[in-house]
Amino acid sequence: MHLRIALLAGDGIGPEVIQEAVNVLDAVGEVGGHTFEYMPLLIGGAGIDAHGTPLPNETLQKTLTCDAALLGAVGDNKFNKLAPSERPEAGLLKIRAELGGFANLRPAIAYKALANNSPLRHEITEGADIMFVRELLGGLYFGEPRLWDKQLRRAHNTMVYTQDEVERVARIAFDIAAKRPKKKLTSVDKANVLECSQMWRFVVDQVANEYPNVTVEHQLVDSMAIHLMTRPRDFDVILTENLFGDILSDESGVITGSLGMLPSATVGGKVNLYEPIHGSAPDIAGQGKANPIGTILTAAMMLRISGGLETEAKGIEDAVVQVLEAGYRTPDILSRNVDGQHAVDTQLMGRLLVDLV
Amino acid sequence: MHLRIALLAGDGIGPEVIQEAVNVLDAVGEVGGHTFEYMPLLIGGAGIDAHGTPLPNETLQKTLTCDAALLGAVGDNKFNKLAPSERPEAGLLKIRAELGGFANLRPAIAYKALANNSPLRHEITEGADIMFVRELLGGLYFGEPRLWDKQLRRAHNTMVYTQDEVERVARIAFDIAAKRPKKKLTSVDKANVLECSQMWRFVVDQVANEYPNVTVEHQLVDSMAIHLMTRPRDFDVILTENLFGDILSDESGVITGSLGMLPSATVGGKVNLYEPIHGSAPDIAGQGKANPIGTILTAAMMLRISGGLETEAKGIEDAVVQVLEAGYRTPDILSRNVDGQHAVDTQLMGRLLVDLV
Numbered sequence A, B: 001m002h003l004r005i006a007l008l009a010g011d012g013i014g015p016e017v018i019q020e021a022v023n024v025l026d027a028v029g030e031v032g033g034h035t036f037e038y039m040p041l042l043i044g045g046a047g048i049d050a051h052g053t054p055l056p057n058e059t060l061q062k063t064l065t066c067d068a069a070l071l072g073a074v075g076d077n078k079f080n081k082l083a084p085s086e087r088p089e090a091g092l093l094k095i096r097a098e099l100g101g102f103a104n105l106r107p108a109i110a111y112k113a114l115a116n117n118s119p120l121r122h123e124i125t126e127g128a129d130i131m132f133v134r135e136l137l138g139g140l141y142f143g144e145p146r147l148w149d150k151q152l153r154r155a156h157n158t159m160v161y162t163q164d165e166v167e168r169v170a171r172i173a174f175d176i177a178a179k180r181p182k183k184k185l186t187s188v189d190k191a192n193v194l195e196c197s198q199m200w201r202f203v204v205d206q207v208a209n210e211y212p213n214v215t216v217e218h219q220l221v222d223s224m225a226i227h228l229m230t231r232p233r234d235f236d237v238i239l240t241e242n243l244f245g246d247i248l249s250d251e252s253g254v255i256t257g258s259l260g261m262l263p264s265a266t267v268g269g270k271v272n273l274y275e276p277i278h279g280s281a282p283d284i285a286g287q288g289k290a291n292p293i294g295t296i297l298t299a300a301m302m303l304r305i306s307g308g309l310e311t312e313a314k315g316i317e318d319a320v321v322q323v324l325e326a327g328y329r330t331p332d333i334l335s336r337n338v339d340g341q342h343a344v345d346t347q348l349m350g351r352l353l354v355d356l357v
């Protein structure tokens, strides 16, 4: 099969982790006779530096012609003084909106080999396997009106959802839950305070009626922040609105042990968007310290979802487990006082995975 | 000294934990010759059941005449179908607004004796001592407009802050930080996306200029959800807007090991409001299973802040440490496989503390 992939490397460690993902994709393609065509495009700070905008028009237009978009990371401290609407992150939010994917899938898995990397005790994380479904195009991120009025010395943002927006993302989450062994869906909200959440809960309950085999529960976002740490194994699919998903899925990174390990896929729109969870980490950019596994696992999600290449996707995921079990560690997952670990840099980690897929 | 205290026991386990706090207060009063006068008043579901409203007018009026208000918890599943504005929680939000306290102080401490109760490894939590300063009267909780429009099938809430609101809570947080040994303040926002947060960060930086001895840092709420679990010891005072503080302070409960341990004090208004962090836990109400320590430590904060009774407050806090070190445990803090623990119920835990203060 052939896949045209927009490569949105972005800022900081983005380019180096994307490069390793490309190497792994090429290796997979060679073995299976698949061809991946890459279209490197600017986004984020790289877009601002070159064209004065975090989402150059060319980037958007060309991405829209691709089968999938693979993004590294955006953001750099040097843009901190800009308004949210002009920062690198605005490019990310804009391309999310334009591509139209509203369901951001974020797995959080406890790898046996990384049991010592989590601040959580092994007996708490062991076997945890969560799939977050984060709504990605609504809520406070995109709600209008939004303004910091410097005359009035007052700022506001709007959290807004339509029932249709909740319904479509809920349906994706239920579809996923229905196919998983536990068949459980936990919907997160703050229904005791927010009207948005009250509606969210109502719509989720409606959609739930179509999925009698899926067990549904509702949790408040504050309680959920605790439960995820005290009993992560009790969860299966977790459905959240945009900001709650941002916070809770990052928090759940501690189950795995490093944000650098975590992939994501955004589906439901014109072009699916694949991006690791981690940020651009400008402080370690270009030093070979970044963990490319998050992006490589993101590429695996792309092969599975956009390419239908389940075997190849699984092959990458298994290779990651093997490499971890063999003790190879980028700095973010290196534990002190644990024997049998081999410190590797970004490139070597990538090459080890290339050799295994 | 004499303190008139509005007793807002509320729902679920509220009445039983408040009773234990009263017993401890009385014991402290007897020793030191202080008198505490209690005014029991209805709030939350108890208010709805008796008067059809979660904040009966009598409750509000009488509380406003008191020196301090001590609240148990509100909320009951039987009201889940009501709109947010009619639920027990609306009574809590309304009394918070009417009393006017905008700075909610929430300590999160790692007790040595409870090291095994946290899902976090001992070496991560050891020595952690955080003070959250959560803005309590702004943001999504109170922002207008707010509505679930059932015709339009659309809901919205408003996150709104004025610079003055940020400034006054920031000042309280800096004042606290300036008096603590670490003198560090971490302000939490989502400035890469929200205008509210961009303004928040600007105002915090302005106030910071007045406190040259306090080290300031800004963290994004999603990253903070990780840092609190991976390196809680690196934080001292954490300043947040309302919802972020709700989520992160609950999350930080895992540092201590149980929400049942955590107190809070809300200051800056007409009457200070003291409430434990935990909810009403209707499932265990009336069974002697609730941990009264959160409420008893809340009473200690009240003695310190509203009564100026530092010695007495410290006495209660020390008694809690002693009781924990002697192995007494309510069900929420009982660990399996740990020797030397004595299971106790709500009342016995209260009595043990009464004997020690």
Ligand SMILES: CC(C)[C@H](C(=O)O)[C@@H](O)C(=O)O
Pocket: A074, A075, A089, A092, A093, A246, A277, B192, B193, B222
């Ligand atoms: C960079 C930022 C805008 C983004 C978000 O908040 O969605 C990031 O935190 C994420 O989770 O992908």
Ligand SMILES: CC(C)[C@H](C(=O)O)[C@@H](O)C(=O)O
Pocket: A192, A193, A222, B075, B089, B092, B246, B277
């Ligand atoms: C009960 C609820 C309204 C409340 C809040 O969200 O403020 C609670 O979670 C808290 O943290 O005190």
